[in-house]
Amino acid sequence: MTEHDNDVLVRAEGLYKVFGKRQQESVEKLRRGASRDDLDGATAAVIDASFEVKRGEIFVVMGLSGSGKSTLIRMINGLYDATAGSLEIDGQNIIDMPDKTLREIRRDHVAMVFQHFALLPHRTVADNVAYPLELRGVEKSVRQARAHEILDLVGLTGWGQKLPNQLSGGMQQRVGIARALAADTDILLMDEAFSALDPLIRREMQDQLLELQKDLGKTIIFITHDLNEAMYLGDRIAVMRDGRIVQVGTPEDILTDPANDYVEQFVQDVDRARVLTAANVMEKARPVISVKDGPRTALRAMRDPFLGAAYVVDADRHIVGMITDHDAMRLVQKGERTLTSRITPISSAVVRDSDVLMDIFVPAVEAPLPLAVIDDEDRLVGVIPRITLLAALGPGPNATEEITLPTAPLSNAIIDEVLAEPDTGSAEETEITR
Structure with a gap:
């Protein structure tokens, strides 16, 4: 068994599941490089x-039908035995574990949310939510109180006494999550x-899951065939094809550095604006002026990059704000030694490094400078x-937009001429010409 890492809750190594005849023989063939189609009387x-x-991450397993993702999650839940390999939950290898111990692991460590809700139709919503506690022998008053507390958490306050068929599909799935x-x-x-939910309800449920995760910090293994859903929800994603995991990485890793042609083809239609963040595309800020710098230092800093x-x-x-080369020039000509009087406050030009690109389009259009990322x-x-923002999104209808600053930077010749003049401290301001 691999030495346990306290930050890792689930670990799989060399895991195989083969159905049908001669399972171990099939595993050996696969280890020697055979494909699924090479197996006789067995399905890998x-x-x-x-x-x-x-611990605490949303790990998404994504793949098309037949890729093996649903089988994999049933192995984690102990519903399928592994044919070979190891599978640890909280440091315990559940492969070949005695049935009683496995049931305890499943009861204490693993809960399942199903695609088609799997609610008990003749029990109330509260009773459905309380069912796992009932199986543990928790007394009724305690489990009912806990059920209503969790229903509040998932936005179903007041629905506890309803039957499942009185709820919409999205609400029924909330009950499944609450349970x-x-x-x-x-x-x-x-x-x-x-x-199984319609697109609008589906997105609402995705948002709710992320909100719950902020508060609860659960470890979630989420199976989906929808790459946009995987990209939206996952802290990390495992991409499966024909039973094999072909890449594991963050959404950004998979989008920007696909492991092979299969993954690259998969991500072609992903909405990059919902996946990439400001941190993924930002550049180093050059130059950056210290509030302690004088106007001459500021002018020199803006000269070489022609900003x-x-x-x-x-x-x-x-x-603190921003300074233009025109304002810095005027301060030099007036003999000022600080920038304070000409620093312009900013607000709309600032975004967080965690903001997705979709949320920074408007600030980018309105900002007089490249967006500041904090x-x-x-x-x-x-x-x-x-221009970097547009390039990150790939070719599109806005890719030819003309990028201009509200005022063109001063020429280096003008800056050099002013900086060459002695610092007299004169208050006289002269007209700047180009």
Whole structure:
């Protein structure tokens, strides 16, 4: 058994599931390089799968029908025995585990949310939610109180006494999620949990799952055939094809660095604006002016990159505002030694490094400078020029948009001429010509 890592809740190594005759013989053939089609009288559903699921992450397993993803999740749930390999849950290898111990693992560590809800039709919503607690022998008053508490959490306050058929599809799926949460297990397994819902309700449920995850921090293994759903929900994604895991990575990894032609073809139609974040496309901020710098220093910093403006930051790289080369020039000509009087406050030009590209289009259009990207501590970590934003999204109807600054930068010749003049401290301001 592999040494257990406390940050890893589920670990699979060399996992196989073969149905039919001569299963072990089929595994050996597969290990020697045979394909699914080379097996005689056997079907290989999962082939040499290795992956880790970290505590508190949403790990998405994505693939087309027949790729093996649903078989894999049933192995994690203990519904299917592995033909070969190891599968650990919280450091315990459940392969060949005694049935009693396996049932305890499933009861205490794993809960399942099904595609078609799987609610008990003659029980109330509250009773459905409380069912896992009933199986554990929790007294009725306690489990009912817990059920109503979780129904509040998933937005179903007041629906506890209804029957499942009185609820819409989206509401029934919320009940399914609530029932899984009531079990209070470490792991939630979700097998195509939203695929039976219409698109609007499906997106609503995806949003709700992410909101719940912020509060609860569960470890979720989510199965889907929809790559956009995988990209939206997953902290990391395992892409399956013909029983094999062909790539594991973050949504950004899979979108920007596909492992092979199959994955590359898969991601062609992904809505990149909903996946890539500001941090994925930002560039280093150059130049950045310190609030302590004088106007001559600011002009020199803007000269070489031929920029007409730059961000001004304090000692902690918090943005104070922006300064243009025209304003810095006027300060030099007036003999000023600080930038304070000409720093322009900004607001709309700032985005978070975690913001997806879809949410930064409007700020990018309105910003007088490349978008400033800040981190959780409000420090400037990069910038996004509009042309970089468009390029990140690939060719499209806006790809030919003309990118201009509100004022053209001063020529280097003008800057050099002014900087060459002695610093007299004169208050006289002269007209700037081009």
